[in-house]
Amino acid sequence: MTKSIESQYRVLSDVEHIRLRPQMYAGSTEPESKEIFVYQNKQMRKVEVKVIPAFVKIVDEILDNSVDAHKRNPEKLNCLKVIFDDSTITVEDNGGISVELHTEYNMYAPELIFGQLRSGSNYNDAEDQMLAGTHGLGAKISNILSKQFIVETCDGKKSFVQKFTNGMTERTEPVIKKSTKNYTKITFTPDYEFFKMPGLTEDHKNKIVRRLIDISGTDPGLKVICNGEEININDFKEYVNLYAEDVIYEDYGDWKIGVSASSGFQQTSFVNSVETYMGGTHVEYVANQIVTALRDYVKKKFKIEVKPSDIKSQFHLFISCNINRPKFSSQTKENMVSAVS
Secondary structure (H helix, E strand, C coil): CCCCHHHHCCCCCHHHHHHHCCHHHHCCCCCEEEEEEEEECCEEEEEEEEECHHHHHHHHHHHHHHHHHHHHCCCCCCEEEEEECCCCEEEEECCCCCCCEECCCCEEHHHHHHHCCCCCCCCCCCCCCCCCCCCCCHHHHHHHCEEEEEEEEEECCEEEEEEEECCCCEECCCEEEECCCEEEEEEEEECHHHHCCCCCCHHHHHHHHHHHHHHHHHCCCCEEEECCEEECCCCHHHHHCCCCCCCEEEECCCEEEEEEECCCCEEEEEECCEECCCCEHHHHHHHHHHHHHHHHHHHHHHCCCCCHHHHHCCEEEEEEECCCCCCECCCCCCCECCCCC
C-alpha cells in the first residue's frame, strides 16, 4: 500500500524535535558503561559506572550557566550551591539575572534565557568570550527534558519566579516582586520516565559530584558547595594531585598543564571549565610538544630512537585552558576542534 504524503512527512516543533532526537542536542539517551574517575576517599579513582550521557549533559548545562556568569563577573558571583536527592536537583548561585522586560520580545530576561530556544548573550562574535555557552540551547534542553523546572532569580531590585512543566510545554506567568537580594536558583526534576531511569542513581550522583570537583579545580575563585559541604580545592594543581602525587606542573596563565606517569596514555582536560573527555586539538597540541621534546632528549643523551607512541603511552596529561570562542564537534562539547593556531 502506498503511503500518503501526510503519513510520510512531518514537521515537528523545536520542542518535539529535541524530545524525539535528543542525541543531536544532549548526547545518547542509552545507558553507557564506562570507566571514569570519581571522587572516593578524597582521591580520584577509576571505577566503572553506568550513566546516560544526555542526562549528565542536562545537569551540566545548568552548572555551566553559573560558571559562565562567574567568569563574566567573578566579584559578584563567587558561590555555587548544589543540592540533590533521589529526584530533584537544585543549582543556586549568588549572582542574579536582570529582571527586565525585553520590549522586542515582550518577555522578561530570565524567561528568555531558560524558556526560549536559541536565546542568549553569546551571539556577539566580535567580543572575546572564554565561556562554555555557544549556541543558546543548553539550559533550554534541560528544561525540555524535565518534568518540572523552576526559575527563581533576584537582581537586587526585583525578584522573578516562574515554573515550567511537562518538558517546557506549559509555564506559569512570571511573578515579579521587589527584592534587594542577588541570586539565581534553578530547581528541576528531570523526566526520569523519558530517560527510563527510576530516579537519580548512585552512578549519576557520583558524576555530579565529580563535575562539581572539576569546577572547583578549574575555577578557584568560585566557592562550590555540594549538599551542604564545601569542596576545598584551591587551584588546578591541587585538583591534579587528587589523581597523582608525583606530578610535573606548570601554570602559564590561560594554560595550566600537569603530567604524571601512566600505564597507557590518559588525558583529563578542560576548555573554559568544560570537561573535554574525548580530548581534541588542545590535547594533541600539548602532548605532541611533550613527546617531541622527550624524544629529542633521549636521542641526544642515549643515542636511541624512541617511537612517539611509546613515549605518549607513559603519561597522563592534565590541561585546563581558556580558549576564546572554542569550537566543539557537537553540542555535547566533549571534543574541541578549534584550529591549533
